[in-house]
Structures are given as structure tokens and as C-alpha cells.
Amino acid sequence: MEYVLTTNQVVKQYKHFKALNGLSLHVPKGAIYGFVGKNGSGKTTLIRVISGLQRPTSGEYSLYGVKSTRQLSRIRRRMGAVVEAPAIYGDMSARENLKQQYKILGMPSYEGLDELLKLVGLEDVGKKKAKHFSLGMKQRLGIAIALCGNPDFLVLDEPINGLDPQGIIEMRELILKLNRERQITVMISSHILDELSRLATHYGFIDSGCMVKEISAEELSDACRKCIRLTVNNMKAVCMTMEQLGLEYSVISDEQVDVYGEISVTKLTMALSDNHCEISSLSERDESLEDYYMNLIGGGSHA
Amino acid sequence: MRNLLSAGFHRLVHYRLFWITLIGYVVICVIKVVDDYQISTDLNNEFTIDGSLFNMLPIIGFFLAVLTSIFLGDEFRGGPIRNKIIAGYSRNVIYCCNFIVMVVAAIVELLAGYLASFIMGLALGGGYSTNGIQIVVLIMISIGVVVVYSALFTAIALVLGRRTAAVTTCLIITGLMLFSAILIIGRLEAPKQISDMYLAVDGTVTEEEPHDNPLYVEGTQRQVLTVIQKLLPTGQALRIVQRKGSLDLLMYSLIVIVFVTSVGMVIFYRRDNQ
Numbered sequence: 156m157e158y159v160l161t162t163n164q165v166v167k168q169y170k171h172f173k174a175l176n177g178l179s180l181h182v183p184k185g186a187i188y189g190f191v192g193k194n195g196s197g198k199t200t201l202i203r204v205i206s207g208l209q210r211p212t213s214g215e216y217s218l219y220g221v222k223s224t225r226q227l228s229r230i231r232r233r234m235g236a237v238v239e240a241p242a243i244y245g246d247m248s249a250r251e252n253l254k255q256q257y258k259i260l261g262m263p264s265y266e267g268l269d270e271l272l273k274l275v276g277l278e279d280v281g282k283k284k285a286k287h288f289s290l291g292m293k294q295r296l297g298i299a300i301a302l303c304g305n306p307d308f309l310v311l312d313e314p315i316n317g318l319d320p321q322g323i324i325e326m327r328e329l330i331l332k333l334n335r336e337r338q339i340t341v342m343i344s345s346h347i348l349d350e351l352s353r354l355a356t357h358y359g360f361i362d363s364g365c366m367v368k369e370i371s372a373e374e375l376s377d378a379c380r381k382c383i384r385l386t387v388n389n390m391k392a393v394c395m396t397m398e399q400l401g402l403e404y405s406v407i408s409d410e411q412v413d414v415y416g417e418i419s420v421t422k423l424t425m426a427l428s429d430n431h432c433e434i435s436s437l438s439e440r441d442e443s444l445e446d447y448y449m450n451l452i453g454g455g456s457h458a
Numbered sequence: 459m460r461n462l463l464s465a466g467f468h469r470l471v472h473y474r475l476f477w478i479t480l481i482g483y484v485v486i487c488v489i490k491v492v493d494d495y496q497i498s499t500d501l502n503n504e505f506t507i508d509g510s511l512f513n514m515l516p517i518i519g520f521f522l523a524v525l526t527s528i529f530l531g532d533e534f535r536g537g538p539i540r541n542k543i544i545a546g547y548s549r550n551v552i553y554c555c556n557f558i559v560m561v562v563a564a565i566v567e568l569l570a571g572y573l574a575s576f577i578m579g580l581a582l583g584g585g586y587s588t589n590g591i592q593i594v595v596l597i598m599i600s601i602g603v604v605v606v607y608s609a610l611f612t613a614i615a616l617v618l619g620r621r622t623a624a625v626t627t628c629l630i631i632t633g634l635m636l637f638s639a640i641l642i643i644g645r646l647e648a649p650k651q652i653s654d655m656y657l658a659v660d661g662t663v664t665e666e667e668p669h670d671n672p673l674y675v676e677g678t679q680r681q682v683l684t685v686i687q688k689l690l691p692t693g694q695a696l697r698i699v700q701r702k703g704s705l706d707l708l709m710y711s712l713i714v715i716v717f718v719t720s721v722g723m724v725i726f727y728r729r730d731n732q
Contacts (some may be wrong), residue, residue, distance in 0.1 A: 207543045228546040236544050242537035244469070253470065255538075258468055259545055260462035300541060 157184040165214035174200040176364035189355030197364040198344040205234045220412040223409040235306040241297020245286030251275045256303040291322030352444040383415040392432035466559035479521045487571040491578040508578030516695040524629035526611035531621025535656045564604040602711035606691040609715045613722030639692035
């Protein structure tokens with residue numbers, strides 16, 4: 156598999172605190188890589204390191220297979236990044252901000268500027284200064300700036316934080332569009348798991364500066380077990396029935412229970428009925444990304 | 459580097475505060491020329507253009523402190539400096555480009571002030587009391603002075619990385635430098651000997667024999683104060699106001715520029731950016 160970004164045992168230490176503790180990560184080409192972790196787990200620190208804003212204390216990373224510091228500066232032109240807040244000049248309009256970035260990159264003309272504004276939905280903002288933009292507009296302008304040099308790798312740090320529902324939908328559509336239509340590899344750090352599960356093709360789970368697991372969306376789907384959730388009136392009878400049938404189950408509440416494995420619903424309902432237990436509802440459920448994450452990392456205070 | 463400079467100048471030209479500080483400095487220079495003209499007229503003295511030309515130089519530091527710290531502070535405030543690093547520019551190149559842009563801005567403000575003072579002086583019929591070569595020398599030294607200011611303020615803004623902190627620090631340092639320069643020049647210009655004078659009730663004035671001035675500094679202390687005065691941009695500016703100064707002051711400016719810029723670049727290179 157071809158990787159856009161790989162990190163190998165990267166450590167970033169601030170005095171006695173290790174923000175990154177031997178982190179190894181692999182972002183495949185063409186993927187939407189969901190970088191998942193609690194607040195303070197080291198997501199933004201890694202993004203700062205790969206963006207060149209900070210230097211790792213030890214370890215190495217490569218972009219498009221390039222490792223040397225000097226060449227990394229050059230190769231970074233192929234990537235765009237929005238690190239935490241979007242990097243924009245508040246006293247300039249969206250168009251002026253893009254012009255400024257075109258100049259920084261030494262692009263010969265402003266060709267494609269209108270297309271970029273249209274892509275991020277800012278074609279109609281006119282001369283309005285960026286400091287008066289909503290958070291969603293600022294995020295989109297930040298992405299437009301990151302896209303100025305036609306990068307094929309885009310790094311977005313918490314892009315949906317603070318956005319309203321409409322803004323979240325627009326951001327999701329934009330990221331999918333960039334990935335599918337422009338073949339841009341996207342790495343998104345987030346702790347909003349529900350939203351990430353709608354986008355990501357690959358996941359990296361990080362905790363306390365260490366990579367806990369890297370997994371593709373397909374593998375995750377296979378790993379997430381299916382179950383049937385029952386709402387019943389006699390939990391004691393349910394437990395007895397499950398033991399009799401040899402089924403794995405977990406009691407959710409006094410009335411709800413999840414039953415795992417390949418189950419014949421007819422047999423199950425008849426067995427429960429024989430034990431004088433009535434089923435008031437029954438639904439099929441998939442283990443969500445959130446459940447998977449909680450099982451993997453454990454329920455921390457900020458998760 | 460050329461791209462970064464082009465981007466920097468493009469931003470400067472569209473930066474409102476640049477024009478506000480430039481126009482503000484020009485207006486103050488013109489007001490000072492008119493004020494000098496009125497004083498000369500009132501005292502029946504000859505009004506000269508060169509006598510007013512350099513009078514506002516000591517305060518240009520305040521204008522440059524505000525402009526440089528806010529202009530460069532904005533790079534950190536919204537985070538656009540990150541775009542430059544991600545775009546592959548080294549920190550040293552980013553530092554140098556910012557410094558060059560601020561130097562050009564400072565020289566433009568200085569020369570705009572001179573031009574406005576000259577035109578106003580000419581309009582008021584002013585003559586000259588200093589020869590042309592000395593005026594050119596003073597203008598060159600004053601360019602050195604504003605480059606020192608730019609080096610200092612660029613270093614502070616890029617090392618601190620916070621706009622408000624940079625503005626406050628730059629203004630305080632400028633004030634302290636001006637205050638120090640006034641004190642130092644005051645000590646250096648103190649006469650070696652003084653004589654006490656007494657005014658009697660009947661109006662007669664008695665002057666005592668001259669004796670040594672306790673505030674007069676000499677020896678090593680005098681040499682040290684002289685060097686400090688020459689190293690301080692405010693010290694040089696106050697000398698230029700007196701129309702004193704030779705090209706050796708440019709060497710002192712160069713020393714400060716190289717030192718401050720080197721230290722600033724090293725710290726900026728090492729710092730982690732958010």
C-alpha cells in the first residue's frame with residue numbers, strides 16, 4: 156500500500172510531559188483518515204509536527220516517502236493544513252486572503268481562485284472582511300487557503316468543532332467532494348465520532364501520545380459485532396433463557412438486553428415465551444464507532 | 459524568498475495601519491514645521507528648513523513600534539505565519555522577509571516625513587543654515603536609525619508571537635530608550651565647570667569663580683555613556699535633531715542591527731509555533 160504520511164516512533168516532549176510517546180501512524184494514499192483521540196491525547200501535536208510548526212524530540216516521519224528535513228520543507232508544498240483555528244488575515248476579504256496565499260506560493264496568476272471560492276461556497280461574500288465571517292465560513296476559507304497550491308494531501312484539525320448542524324453537513328460534503336472528485340488524501344483529527352464515522356475510510360486511535368490501533372473502515376465494520384436489542388418484562392427469565400440457549404448477552408437495564416451472535420429470532424421468542432417472558436420490542440443493532448472506541452480506549456473523562 | 463517578499467509588500471500596501479501611521483507622521487512633521495516658523499517669526503529669527511527637518515525624528519520610533527508589532531503580530535493572531543511554514547519556507551527566510559518589509563515601510567515613512575517637512579518649509583520661505591553634504595549625511599544616519607528600530611521591533615514581534623504583548627513591549631522599550639537618551643545626552647553635555655550666581659535684593663548680580671561641575675562625567679564613564687548614546691537609535695536621533703553626527707554612527711547602527719537580528723533569528727528558529 157502506498158502511504159502519503161508515515162510516522163515512526165515520534166516523540167514530542169515538553170519538559171517532563173510527553174505529548175507524543177513513540178507514535179507510529181500510516182495514512183494511505185486516497186484515504187480519509189480519521190485520527191481519533193481524547194482531548195489532550197496528542198492529535199494536534201502530531202499535526203503541528205508534520206506541518207513543520209514544531210520539531211519532534213525524537214523519531215521520524217516521512218511525507219510521500221521523503222524523510223530528510225530539507226526535502227520535507229519542499230515536499231510540504233504538496234500538502235495543505237488547517238491547524239486548530241483557520242490561518243487567515245482577519246482584515247482581508249476571502250478573495251484577498253487567497254490572493255495573498257497565491258503570492259506566498261509564488262503562483263504566476265490568480266487562475267483557479269474563483270473556482271476555489273465556489274468550491275468552499277464563499278463566492279458570494281464579496282468584500283466582507285474575514286474577521287466578520289461565521290466560524291463555518293472561516294473554516295471553509297481556511298480550507299480554501301490550504302487548497303491554494305493544489306495539494307494532494309489535506310490535514311484538518313478538528314474541522315467541525317463549534318460548527319452548527321448546517322455547517323457540519325457542508326463541511327462533510329466538502330471533504331467528501333475533495334476526496335472523491337480531486338483525489339485528495341484527507342487526514343481529519345476529531346473526537347466527534349459520529350461525524351467521523353460518516354466520512355473516514357481509515358482510522359487511527361490515539362491515547363496518551365501512543366497509537367492504540369489503526370484500522371480500515373471495512374475492518375472496523377467487521378470488528379463491530381451485530382446484536383439484537385430486546386425490551387422485555389422479565390429480566391430473570393431472559394437470563395435463564397440465554398443460559399439455556401448458550402447465547403452471549405449483556406444486560407443494559409432492567410428492561411433491555413443485547414443478545415450477540417447468529418440467532419434464530421423465532422427460537423428466541425418461543426424460548427422466552429416458554430419462560431413467561433414477554434417481548435415488547437426487538438431491534439437489530441450494530442456496535443457503533445463510539446462503542447468500539449470506548450472498548451478500545453476505555454471510558455476516559457473527556458471521551 | 460522573492461515570493462514571500464512580494465506577498466509581504468502586497469499586504470503592506472493594503473494594510474490600513476501603514477497608511478494611518480504614515481499620514482500621522484507626515485501631519486506631525488508638517489505641524490512642527492509650521493510651529494517652528496511661528497516661533498522664528500515671533501522671535502525675529504531666521505526660519506530655516508533644515509532647522510525643522512529632523513525635529514520629529516525622535517518620535518518616529520513610536521509610530522514604527524505600533525506599525526511593526528501590529529503588522530507582524532497579525533501573522534500570529536490569525537495564524538497566517540503557519541501557512542508560510544507549511545508552504546515550505548524556512549524560519550530564517552520568513553524572519554528575513556518580515557524584516558525587509560518592515561525596513562522598507564520604516565524608510566518610506568521617514569522619507570515621507572522629510573519630504574512633507576521640506577515642501578512645507580519651502581512654502582514658508584525657509585532657507586538653509588547647514589551645508590548640503592551634512593544634510594545628506596544626517597539623512598543617511600537617520601535611515602540607519604529607522605532600520606535599527608525595525609530590527610528591534612521585528613525581533614520583539616516575532617519572538618513574542620503575541621500581538622498585544624508585542625505592541626506593549628515595543629512602546630515601552632521605545633519610551634525607555636528615548637528617556638535614557640535624554641538623560642545620557644544631558645550628562646554628556648553638562649559643562650565641565652559651573653559658576654554660581656546670586657541675585658541680591660537690590661538687583662545686583664554676583665557671579666562666583668567657576669568651579670568643577672559634580673555632574674560632569676569623564677574618563678571611562680564618559681566613554682561608556684558616549685558609546686551607549688551612539689548605540690541607542692534615540693540617542694542618534696537626538697543628535698540628528700541638533701544637526702550633529704557623522705557617518706561613523708552608521709557603524710554603530712550596523713552593530714545593533716546585526717546583533718538584534720541574529721539573536722531574534724536564533725530564538726525564532728528554535729521556538730515552537732502553535
